[in-house]
Amino acid sequence: MDTKIIEFAGLLRQNGIRVSFAESLDTFRALDLVGLRSRATVKDSLRATLVKRAVDLPAYDALFDLYFSGIGEIVKRSEAASMEALEMTPAEFQALLDALERLLREQGIELSELARALLQQDSGRLERLMREAAKQARVDRIERSFQEGQYAQGMQQALGIGDLARELQAISEAIAGMGNPRGDDMQRFVDRRLQELQEMIRRYVRRELEQQDVAQRDSLRMQALAEKSFYYLSEDEIRRMKEAVTKLAQRLKNVLAVKRRHARRGKFDVKATLRRNLQYGGVPFKIQFDERKRVKPQVVVLCDVSDSVRNVSRFMLQFVYSLQDLYSKVRSFIFVADIGEITKLFEENEIHQAIDQAIRGNVINVYAHSDFGRAFRLFHRDHLAAITRHTTVIVLGDARNNYNLPHEWVLKEIKQRAKQLIWLNPENKMTWGFGDSEMDRYLPHCDVVEECRNLNQLYKVIDRLVLV
């Protein structure tokens, strides 16, 4: 068992779950305590000692089942399969096995170990032989599915399947030569078992491959998701996006907390110190420092939902929605040529509905030609009061203005009033300023301008924002 645990810990590590040496030791102690009788208890014990992050639990469960269901399961399944193929009841099947054994003994046919294990349904021995062969063929090194055949072959060779086939052939002939009434069944059984062995090997190799794959599959999915431009979001993807945005928000908050802590140790407050130490007769036992007021982050988001950014507007709105979910002081607007506030809409609706309504044109006409200049002017007229010196303004859009007046003076004014002005452009940086893109005119008025059309880029952007 010890080697199996160590091997399993290695497998977990391979799959990106951090397991330290000390933790493997804990596992041994835990198993000494609870014993190996109940599978569920062993699973719980290993989980408690080896897996320390909630996110790793699904991978752990999958790996445990794969690793510990093991060869035994495969062997057992193959026995059932042989029985089914011969269309016999368990009793008949057992009788056949006994008859075969008797016959072989009478004939004085000496079986090899493998053949005996196979024909007498000795699953324990078969399991051991297969495990040894797998080790010899280094099946645990399999990485890709196209290698399955190669490793299966290696295992067959290690088991000596060629010799086995000849041996079984001889037995089959011997049976045929005797005219036993059940000879046919026995012959079929012997043939069948050879096929089953090959099947078992194939299954075993497949299982090994799956073990290597669990985490890889997961990380690949995350990667794919991060690169995706969010045409359509599945349930799972939304959850992951939320996780990502929450993590980003957390990161922001941590940085803020550190800043605050430093700020807290700011100035010495004479008045408060005196007042606080009155109870000690004015002897300053406790020093009081200035405390800075906490300013909640205020965010105003302007999101372009015009036709030119159709394929990323879902992503951008999702970002807006998550943002609004996390902070209390977020006001969000969408614009094409008009501008409309969607704060309320996003607050009250579930994410899919909210986004659908926003881009279907319930708030503003989304089929107009985009006109950033006009939208900005309208924002300036109606909503400028939303911006104070604590506000961070985020504009999401491609700045494709259809050759209308850009009115960049609005941005200039916003920048003067706001704490920070950030522009996230879903378009490739190379195309900014070409054609009807007015990015070059808007750019000088922004504090931060970044290219951002998927989760990976968003991560990078936030990383940089935090440093600012």
Added chain:
Amino acid sequence: MSFASIEEVIERFAGERYICNRTIATVVYLAAHLKKPILVEGPAGVGKTELAKVLAGALGQELIRLQCYEGLDEAKALYEWEYAKQLLYTQILKDKIGEVIEGTKTLHDAVDRISSQDDVFFSERFILPRPLLRAISSAEPCVLLIDEIDKSDTEFEAFLLEVLSDFQVSVPELGTLQARHVPLVVLTSNNAREMSDALKRRCLHLYIDFPDREQERAIVLLKVPEAAAHLTDELVGAVQAIRKLDLKKAPSISETLDWAKALTLLNVDSLDSELVNETLSTICKYEGDIRKAQQELKEYVARQKAKAARPTATEPPKDLLH
């Protein structure tokens, strides 16, 4: 008084009116025998804190609780000198101090004389033990609950690590205090922040999720025995369905219990009632959540009714009213 087997954990917890599954029991059993802290994670309101309380109850030990928050420091968690008391004593003992320094010629001599006796003021008499020190110096074995460890700062976590690995504390004026009994430690976390690997390595990890339908039903039956049996069924089913929605905050177990109590108090015996909508605020705490829950509840009741209508037409007359 430790647990002899996993089954005994389940039994003794049931005695404390806490229904736990085998996973929880296994981890508790292991922690008690390996003398390792348990790090409990899971959504809010699944009974993480309750687990520690029940554990203390089941073992018949005192529960010492340390609530973590941002800015929690050693002084609040470990010990503090009682300045005020020290000051008071020096005032009262002024004359005595006068006697002690009587006859000294220089200031230097006087300070020497006093400092030779200053251990009077820095003794256990003037120390104010906070939860960690109390747990370590306790004469009886105890359970130490460190609640919401994720709210604390990383510095505090590092400090905690030191305490948890050796169960000893050094107070410069007094020397090192070694724990007489290694307390059973339960740390809870809502995962607001990922804990450090070093801390996790020292702990057994336990993830408690919301209970499944059967388990939750058992909990409601146990804690709100006055609720009608079929109401409990319906209610638990509804809560389970509501939890699947995308809510700001999913209803916790205690909220399910509150709801059951509220409905029982209002003499409601089926979810198919006007009153039910008005009591939804016991399980959902956000306006948007309540609206989603109402919608889901309506659908749930309709589904239930369809299910009930199919097999038998002899269901109670409440169906016929509609």
